[in-house]
Amino acid sequence: MRKFTSVHDVPDPAQWLWEVKELKQTPYAHKKLGENKVLGLIFLNPSLRTRMSTQRAAYNLGMQVMVLNMGQDSWQLEWEQGTIMDGAAQEHVKEAVNVISQYCDIIGVRSFPGLQNRETDYHEMVLNKFIQHSKVPVLSLESATKHPLQGFADLLTIEEYKKKQRPKVVLSWAPHPKALPQAVPNSFVEWMQAGEVDLVITHPEGYELDPAIVKDSPVEYRQDKAFEGADFIYAKNWSSYQEYGKILSKDPAWTITEQKMALTNSAHFMHCLPIRRNVIATDAVVDNSIVIPQAENRLWTAQLVLKKMLESL
Ligand code: SN0
Numbered sequence: 001m002r003k004f005t006s007v008h009d010v011p012d013p014a015q016w017l018w019e020v021k022e023l024k025q026t027p028y029a030h031k032k033l034g035e036n037k038v039l040g041l042i043f044l045n046p047s048l049r050t051r052m053s054t055q056r057a058a059y060n061l062g063m064q065v066m067v068l069n070m071g072q073d074s075w076q077l078e079w080e081q082g083t084i085m086d087g088a089a090q091e092h093v094k095e096a097v098n099v100i101s102q103y104c105d106i107i108g109v110r111s112f113p114g115l116q117n118r119e120t121d122y123h124e125m126v127l128n129k130f131i132q133h134s135k136v137p138v139l140s141l142e143s144a145t146k147h148p149l150q151g152f153a154d155l156l157t158i159e160e161y162k163k164k165q166r167p168k169v170v171l172s173w174a175p176h177p178k179a180l181p182q183a184v185p186n187s188f189v190e191w192m193q194a195g196e197v198d199l200v201i202t203h204p205e206g207y208e209l210d211p212a213i214v215k216d217s218p219v220e221y222r223q224d225k226a227f228e229g230a231d232f233i234y235a236k237n238w239s240s241y242q243e244y245g246k247i248l249s250k251d252p253a254w255t256i257t258e259q260k261m262a263l264t265n266s267a268h269f270m271h272c273l274p275i276r277r278n279v280i281a282t283d284a285v286v287d288n289s290i291v292i293p294q295a296e297n298r299l300w301t302a303q304l305v306l307k308k309m310l311e312s313l
Contacts, residue, residue: 034063040104115245151187173203176237
């Protein structure tokens, strides 16, 4: 596997789901696989779960890990071709990534969107430059428009907690003080579409996600209606895709409360974390949720992705 950037890089998601459950039972069974192999984790943005779960996943496979907080600990990068580099950027991405791939056997990169220009973000400029200039496999640790490691962990969590073959899963927009990426909801939609669930998306008007991602997944603008009979509620804020990067609403009526959870089929509440309590969801909802086992699953899904990459080296 040369790259892991979305569910579309996975040949058979159902098979992976089966394999990750097995890996979770036998985490140290492949300790020799990563011997003398090094994972480089490159962060252009903050991270807690992705950083620590991917690092631990690598250790479970016998790998060593190097972490670089780019821009903070290293030189500032130039991304464009042909620039006269007499400004702030000291190093071109071309050399930087090629050099990193001399020291590492697998590279992970996190690169949030600018949320200024939809074209630039949806073309995944940063992630694609890494893939282009790397001599080794590259995995996304959340790119401008996708968070595939999160989507995979979300699908595993739903698989583990579901009480019926095809649960009703609701992705609900919730308010937030800042403009956030669409990466998490985009990947959630894609992984749900790859799984055996009935997905319903609910959000205020103007928050429609990329139609190329949503496809024929149903959208219900009335949150109360969407929650009826739901087995899982997945909350997330995102900024507008239509009016790109804008906050169109901070309506607290969209906050997930116990009253709203009571409309569901005793649904499990999920969120990728970090969650702003009493903004996205109330304390009681977060405290009675499955966000911790969901976060734990980040470890096992990252470990399977790394295992697949190691096997292809
Ligand atoms: C990121 C996002 O994509 O929404 C990462 C989630 C895994 N979340 C944030 O940046 C939250 C920032 C905040 O101010 O709460």
